[in-house]
Amino acid sequence: MEKYIGVLTGGGDCPGLNAAIRGVVRRALIEDIPVLGIRAGWQGLIDGRLEPLTRYSVAGMQYRGGTMLGTSRCNPLTGEESLQRIQHNWRKFGLGALIVVGGNGTLSCASTMYAQHGYSIVGIPKTIDNDVPGTDYTFGFDTAVSIATEAIDRLHTTAEAHHRVMVVEVMGRHSGWIATFAGIAGGADLILIPERPFRLSEICEMLQKRREEGRPFSIVVVAEDSRPHPDEDFLTPEQRKRIYHEEHIGGIGQLVARKIEERINISARVTVLGYIQRGGTPTAYDRVLATRLGVHAVEMVTRGQFGMMASLSGTRIVEFPLDQMANRSKTVDPELFRTAEVFFG
Ligand code: F6P
Secondary structure (H helix, E strand, O other), X not given: OOOEEEEEEOOOOOOOHHHXXXXXHHHHHHOOOOEEEEOOOHHHHHHOOEEEEOOOOOOOHHHOOOOOOOOOOOOHHHOHHHHHHHHHHHHHOOEEEEEEEEOHHHHHHHHHHHHOOOOOEEEEEEOOOOOOOOOOOOEOXXXXXXHHHHHHHHHHHHHHHHOOXXXXXXXXXXXXXXXXXXXXXXXXXXXXXXXXOEOHHHHHHHHXXXXXXXXXXXXEEEEOOXXXXXXXXXXOHHHHHHHEEOOEEOOHHHHHHHHHHHHHOXXXXXXXXXXXXXOOOOOHHHHHHHHHHHHHHHHHHHHOOOOXXXXXXXXXXXXXXXXXXXXXXXXXXXXXXXXXXXXXX
């Protein structure tokens, strides 16, 4: 292949993106294929912000968080003008293939750009949320879980000292993977996830029972998109609108804590982990997974396996059709959540 491979990172950043970019560049070099890095996701392809990535520009990048290319939540499919500019830049920069590193939104765009607009695209799934269908795990997730687990460990000791309920709100968008994993690892007494609407009466009953049994402290992990069961909804329409805003989800932990205090007169404190979960150095696991996906994506390009993403199946990297993951979300495995429930109360 004489043309260039372009690579872009889109959507929220996550630890491991630079390791994936480095994997792409190093594997492409073996084939003598030059790689162009595209700035700020799809926006860079629209604006023509592409620059060569070399062995030296990606050197040592595997341990750095964020993305050396920058990112955006730009959707190239929203206007005819954007599509025309992409077509123009694709030719101008001599692209032969594009590797798109993204989560649900970015990879759904990639699927349409391949199927309806004919671009030669290979996807690489990433996100701390682990909610991309068709891959066992996404890189970024392990790092986020490690950070959340460490926070829970630290909250445990102060909760115990002060006889408090510690509510820990974690990210995850519409799925509860981070909450479930970090909750199991950190020994949470209760985990609330979007997949299982919660009842305040049950939460309070459980906390009170713990207190009566001589355990006057508790750790409650709350995924940011957790919702009250319709039978026991306590949110006003304004609160609902603010907490579950698509642009920025957050705030349910605070309300759960206040309700617990009101109902059972126990001191409750809230910790919102926020962007700490997304920033900084990736774990070794995430670096290795991202590197393997980057290398595999280039091999897919050389084999002409477009319209697919490199994905993790068990311990192997395989190919998965983009149209089968597009506009879908992977929710928490009920069997995994049953394991978490063994430790509730
Ligand atoms: O998808 C990753 C994620 O960090 C979610 O967990 C969170 O809801 C969202 O992104 C936050 O996005 P933003 O960076 O746009 O605030």
